[in-house]
Amino acid sequence: MEKLITVDIADIKVSSDRDSTIVTYALGSCIAVIVYDPMQRCGGMIHYMLPLSTKSPEKAAWKPAMFADSGIPILFEKMYAQGCKKENIIVKVAGGGQLYDDKGTFNIGKRNYTVMRKMFWKNNIIIAAEDVGGAKSRTAKLRIADGRVTIKVKGVEAEL
Amino acid sequence: MITHEQILGKIDNLPTLPTAVAQLSRLIASPTSSAKDFETVIRPDPSLTANLLRLANSAYFGLRREVISVKQAITLLGSKRVFDIAASAGFSKIIPPRLPGYGVPSASFWLHSIAVAVLAERLATELHVKAPGLLFTAGLLHDLGKLAIGSFLENEEASLRDRLAEESESFVNLEKEILGTDHGEVGEELAKLWDLPEAVIWTAKWHHNPNDAGDIDTTLVDLVHIADAMAHMFGYGADLGELSRTIDPNVAQRLNFNIHSLEAVSSETETQIREMGEMFN
Numbered sequence: 001m002e003k004l005i006t007v008d009i010a011d012i013k014v015s016s017d018r019d020s021t022i023v024t025y026a027l028g029s030c031i032a033v034i035v036y037d038p039m040q041r042c043g044g045m046i047h048y049m050l051p052l053s054t055k056s057p058e059k060a061a062w063k064p065a066m067f068a069d070s071g072i073p074i075l076f077e078k079m080y081a082q083g084c085k086k087e088n089i090i091v092k093v094a095g096g097g098q099l100y101d102d103k104g105t106f107n108i109g110k111r112n113y114t115v116m117r118k119m120f121w122k123n124n125i126i127i128a129a130e131d132v133g134g135a136k137s138r139t140a141k142l143r144i145a146d147g148r149v150t151i152k153v154k155g156v157e158a159e160l
Numbered sequence: 161m162i163t164h165e166q167i168l169g170k171i172d173n174l175p176t177l178p179t180a181v182a183q184l185s186r187l188i189a190s191p192t193s194s195a196k197d198f199e200t201v202i203r204p205d206p207s208l209t210a211n212l213l214r215l216a217n218s219a220y221f222g223l224r225r226e227v228i229s230v231k232q233a234i235t236l237l238g239s240k241r242v243f244d245i246a247a248s249a250g251f252s253k254i255i256p257p258r259l260p261g262y263g264v265p266s267a268s269f270w271l272h273s274i275a276v277a278v279l280a281e282r283l284a285t286e287l288h289v290k291a292p293g294l295l296f297t298a299g300l301l302h303d304l305g306k307l308a309i310g311s312f313l314e315n316e317e318a319s320l321r322d323r324l325a326e327e328s329e330s331f332v333n334l335e336k337e338i339l340g341t342d343h344g345e346v347g348e349e350l351a352k353l354w355d356l357p358e359a360v361i362w363t364a365k366w367h368h369n370p371n372d373a374g375d376i377d378t379t380l381v382d383l384v385h386i387a388d389a390m391a392h393m394f395g396y397g398a399d400l401g402e403l404s405r406t407i408d409p410n411v412a413q414r415l416n417f418n419i420h421s422l423e424a425v426s427s428e429t430e431t432q433i434r435e436m437g438e439m440f441n
Contacts, residue, residue, distance in 0.1 A: 009395060010430055026395030028403055049394060049426060056427045066427055099389055100330060100406045107419060108393060108426075135327050135403035137395060154325060154402070 007032070007047045010066035014044035014078040018145045027095035027138040029109035031116060033072055034092045034140060034160075036147035037084035043142045046075045047095075050108065051115035068115045091125055092149050092160050094140045096132040109133065129160045167346055170308050171353060174254070180205050181250040182355035184243050188294075189357065195234045198242060202230045211249035212242070214439060220278060220432040221245070244296040247356075248274070251300060252440040254307070261313025262306055262399040271437035272397025273300050278433050279387035282425045287417055292380050298363035299384050301356065305347025305364060312339055317400070324404050331401025332368045344368055371410050382411045386422075394426060396433060 007013045007024040015022060024032050024047040036043040046065055053060030053067035064070035079089060093116070096109040104110075113132055120127060131138065131151045139152040140160075149160040183201045187193040202209055209230055216233045217226050221241065227233045234242050251273065255266045264272075277299035284291035313320065316338050323334050335342040347364030363384050366373040370381040389407055391397065 008434075026398040028395045028398065029393040030395060049430065050423050055420065055424060059427050063430075066430065097393075097403050099393065099403050100327075103407075103409050103412070105409075105412045105417075105419065106389060106393065106407055106422070108423065111419065135405075137392075137398040137402040154321060 007045045009047055010049055010063050010071075012044065012046045012065045012071060012075050012078065014042065014075070014082060015144050016040065016042035016082055020144045022142045022144070023139065025139050027140060028097050029095070029106075029112060031068070031093060031095040031109075031112045031132070032138075032140045033075060033116065034094065034142050034149050035075060035079055036090045036092075036142060036144075036149075037079060037082075037088045038090065038147055039088045040082060040084045041144060041147075042079065042082045042084050043144050043147060044075050044079050045140070045142055046071050048072070048112070051111045068112060068119065072116065072119060086125075089125075090128050090147065091120070093127055093130040093132060094138050094151050094160065097134055097136045097138070100135060131160055167308060167312070167341065168349065170311065171346075171350055174307055174350075177247070177254060177354050177356075178205055178208050178250040180208055181247050184246055185355055185357050188240060188243050193239070195231070195239060198234050198239050199230050202242075202246060207253065208246065208249050211252060211440070212245050215245045215248055215436065216242075218432070218436050218439065220436060240293055241296075244277075244294065244300075247297045248277070248300050251304075256307070259306060259310045259399075261310035261317065262401070263317070264397065264399045267437075267440075268397040268399070269303075269306075270397075270440055271433070272391055272399070273303065274436045275391040275394075275396035275429075275433045276300065276302055276384060276387045278429050278436070279390050279425060280383045282429050283383055283387055283390075283415075283417075283421075286421050286425050287415055289379060289383065289415060291383060292359060292377065294357055294359040295380055295383060297357070298359045298380050299387055301347075301351065301360050302363050302367045302384050302388060303343060303347065304350050305343035305345065308346050308350055309335070309339060309341070309343055320400065324401065327404065329404070330368075330406050331399075331404045342368070368405070369408065371408050378414070382415055385411050386415065386417070390422060390426060394430075396437070 003020040005022045022045045048071045053070045060070040096113040098109040141150045277296045280299035351361040351364045366381045367384045
């Protein structure tokens with residue numbers, strides 16, 4: 001029986017329960033970073049809202065998963081705490097959508113993506129696959145038994 | 161294409177907001193009404209009273225102690241705030257389990273409505289905009305037209321999905337193209353029929369195109385326009401239209417905001433939106 005573990009907005013979940021699937025819904029401009037270590041059969045996901053916590057240090061202390069800069073490191077720390085190794089972790093990314101907004105006033109999705117890319121670049125982390133951008137709302141799933149990631153957009157589910 | 165009469169016929173069959181909300185709407189418009197009048201209207205409706213007290217005690221309304229009566233709520237929050245809360249409580253009762261056409265379960269529609277109300281108010285504070293009264297209620301009820309036209313869209317869901325996949329047209333424009341009207345126009349009709357305040361009527365009508373609102377003061381419509389976009393971006397109650405919506409560039413100019421103010425508003429409201437969003441699941 002598949003157990004669903006839901007990642008809320010501004011939330012992180014890590015699991016090594018092989019019967020479980022981690023899922024997050026309605027990723028608009030938010031981003032899900034999905035990580036999986038095939039050696040440990042352990043995976044995790046963060047659903048963050050905003051790029052930087054610099055202007056909201058109190059919020060970041062209380063709810064670090066709200067921001068890319070304070071949340072993504074915690075996701076990796078939680079994986080390491082489960083015995084995962086950085087070199088084995090496969091990273092996939094989904095979300096970062098945007099409205100029809102020619103002037104870019106609402107470019108939070110793009111900012112979310114750019115800040116994450118910079119962080120990964122600095123830390124030598126490669127993104128194995130991504131499904132980002134567009135006027136889309138996504139549902140992301142990670143199956144812990146085998147690390148299969150699927151993204152559902154407009155009712156259609158596809159493997160990432 | 162559906163006719164105006166068909167839509168109005170549907171409106172007649174909808175569950176209506178508790179009559180108390182319309183009565184309160186008249187009371188807040190009247191300079192002579194008293195707290196006692198408010199209490200007399202709300203108290204006979206026990207389910208409205210119960211939902212009102214639950215909402216009034218949420219962190220968002222910032223009361224330091226628990227309120228246990230309508231009278232106490234009026235004393236501590238004032239009659240305008242109590243109207244906001246009564247409208248929310250009444251609205252929560254009439255959302256169907258699933259909104260046809262938009263593919264939205266009631267929990268998502270409620271979450272979206274409450275998110276827009278909270279985001280619009282917080283945005284006004286962040287931007288130092290003096291918000292006209294009833295911003296909360298206007299934000300909460302902005303999409304009420306969807307209650308009436310959802311069933312007309314249901315038969316068109318497949319073609320709607322195809323058109324949305326092209327990512328060239330906004331959802332509200334597709335409504336107009338397919339039905340000959342949109343949830344804004346229908347929302348206006350519904351708000352008038354339910355005797356809701358003008359602020360609610362105008363916001364329901366113009367929240368997708370504030371620039372067409374003519375010579376009314378658009379501050380409230382502008383704030384709800386932006387709050388609505390933000391709510392969709394953060395997935396507070398995603399519907400079939402998802403992010404297929406446009407931002408009116410004139411609104412950004414009028415309200416004078418930038419991406420940093422939007423980010424501040426978003427981070428500060430997440431907990432409150434979630435708390436109230438889960439209240440009537």
